[in-house]
Amino acid sequence: MKKKSDIRTSSINQMTGWLAKNIPDLMLESDWSHQDFDIEGIVNGNGIKSFYMVEVKEGWVGTWPTQWTELRIPYKNKKVLDVWQQKYKDELLTFIIFSKDLKKAWHVPADIILNAKVKEIPSTNELFFRVDVRDIYQTDMTYDNSSS
Numbered sequence: 001m002k003k004k005s006d007i008r009t010s011s012i013n014q015m016t017g018w019l020a021k022n023i024p025d026l027m028l029e030s031d032w033s034h035q036d037f038d039i040e041g042i043v044n045g046n047g048i049k050s051f052y053m054v055e056v057k058e059g060w061v062g063t064w065p066t067q068w069t070e071l072r073i074p075y076k077n078k079k080v081l082d083v084w085q086q087k088y089k090d091e092l093l094t095f096i097i098f099s100k101d102l103k104k105a106w107h108v109p110a111d112i113i114l115n116a117k118v119k120e121i122p123s124t125n126e127l128f129f130r131v132d133v134r135d136i137y138q139t140d141m142t143y144d145n146s147s148s
Helices: 004-022 075-087 110-114
Strands: 026-028 039-043 049-057 070-074 092-099 104-109 117-121 126-132 137-140
Touching: 004 026, 004 039, 004 049, 004 092, 049 075, 070 075, 070 092, 070 104, 075 092, 075 110, 075 126, 092 110, 104 110, 110 126
Parallel strands: 049 092
Antiparallel strands: 026 039, 039 049, 070 126, 092 104, 104 137, 117 126
């Protein structure tokens, strides 16, 4: 079984590679020592910053189950949302929620999370943002990472 840190690193690497292939104008920040977000970049030409937070849903394998009508994002992410609102409100923040195999991901804009209901999950005693999946989109995150 992979450690959480290995899973996190793999998901960030997958997202970084996907961004490089699909948004080549996004210049990723290479100095992560001061970073508030998992991935940070700036669009070459227009100067708009893009921030990404990456998470893996261990229970999501294969196709998203149709009975799962909401995506639960841990409320602890409120700290990141607060930093974004205070320092970077005019920039883009997207939460990327990967399937366990990193082949699919939900893309969730920060504004949608902030407008989501917050509820406790009784079995965990933890708070979650509960995002309706009809308000977000899912993307195939596989890409050809060959250099040819």
